Amino acid sequence: MVLANTDPERKRIVIQRVSQLPTLPTTLVKILQAAENPSTSSGDIALVISKDQSISSMVLKLVNSAFYGHFRNISSISHAIVILGMQTVKSLALGATIFRTQPGAGVAAFDRNAFWIHSIGVATMARRLMTKGAEAPGVDKETVFVSGLLHDLGKVVFDNYFNEEYREAARQAEEKKITIREAERLLLGLDHCEAGRFLAQKWQFPAPVLEAIELHHDMERAAAAGARVAALAHIADFGCQKINLGKSGNGKPSALDPRALEILNIPESLIAETFSEIEGEKEMIEGFGID
Ligand SMILES: [Fe+2]
Ligand SMILES: [Fe+2]
Structure with missing residues (x-):
């Protein structure tokens, strides 16, 4: 039984372990x-x-x-x-x-293949939104793709290196109908956005990738920072859930924050068009399994 832990000391320990990651390949x-x-x-x-x-x-x-x-x-x-x-x-x-990389001794907290499809789906959709007119000046399409692919990096880190706690977080998210982020904070002291950002920073990922990882659920901060790539990842994350492409392991479904459209200055019609385009390509994306 893993107990809920909101102790700041717990958060410090998790951050320290994330930044050390002793079992890197x-x-x-x-x-x-x-x-x-x-x-x-x-x-x-x-x-x-x-x-x-x-x-x-x-x-x-x-x-x-x-x-x-x-x-x-x-x-x-x-x-x-x-x-x-x-x-x-x-x-x-x-x-x-x-x-x-799979969890050392444990069992994955979520379906890894479905999660990989979710990641590829978000990458593809974020990139497509850009092709169709959502602008992110100074950022190329490849970087947007990578940002989408890695936006939920923190979940994989949690699952691989804090497997027991993360399985419990996934279980509680499901049972209490709370978001996975709430459950993560409860069990690990920080959420996948913050944990992913620590790792991405350590790996010196490009700034737009860092922003997407840290802010894809937080359009208030994304708006303040003018983080357009985070807004693209946010919309694409919602879009993949809407068209049922892959699985993000999120517990309670997340909503679309209208501020994402304001950050990018795009109409709702562009989003709707992109969602249905990607829906038409679902089978091809689903064929891109992790093995
Ligand atoms: Fe996320
Ligand atoms: Fe996601």
């Missing part, structure tokens, strides 16, 4: 070390990523997928870096690695 550590070294070239990063078959194939599968929007055949990681940029490929590789 070796490839992830190597990618991070290579990326942190100022003399590292994109070729060096490509070499590190290429050595791990499963990460390379995940990155290549993503960049070559029709819904990602590149219709050229990208066959090597170094080519992917040229097309997408080092930051994006690094973020994709890190995201793919952490999403594939």
Whole structure:
């Protein structure tokens, strides 16, 4: 039995553990070390990523997928870096690695495959909203895609490294009909937005990705910060839930905050059109399983 814990000390311990993450896969550590070294070239990063078959194939599968929007055949990681940029490929590789990591001894708190589809769905939808006219000046479409893909990173971190507490949080969210964020705060002292932001910051993700992770449920702060990518992730998160694409493990369904439309200065019709477009592509996105 895990007891509810709102003790600030608990929060401090969780944050400390999140920023240490002792059981990172070796490839992830190597990618991070290579990326942190100022003399590292994109070729060096490509070499590190290429050595791990499963990460390379995940990155290549993503960049070559029709819904990602590149219709050229990208066959090597170094080519992917040229097309997408080092930051994006690094973020994709890190995201793919952490999403594939399963809880050590425990059982996942939520359906990982359905969650991966949710993440791909949010990424695709956020990117599509941009293509259709939602503007985020200075941010490219690849970064928006990665932001959508990783917006719920904190949930995977909780599930992998605080599995027992997180299973209890998921159970309580379901039972008490509260949001998963409320349950997370109750059991772990902080929610997946805050935990994800700590990790993303440590990994030096680009600023729009950090914003999407931290603010996708908080349009008040997103509006104050002018965080357009967070608004895109918020709308896409709601959209995927509405068209029933994947599962976010959220407990009580979340509502669409109209402030997201104001931040992006877009009409409701653009959202409705995007939702139905993606709904038409559901099968293709659902086919993009994690295995
Ligand atoms: Fe979330
Ligand atoms: Fe989500």
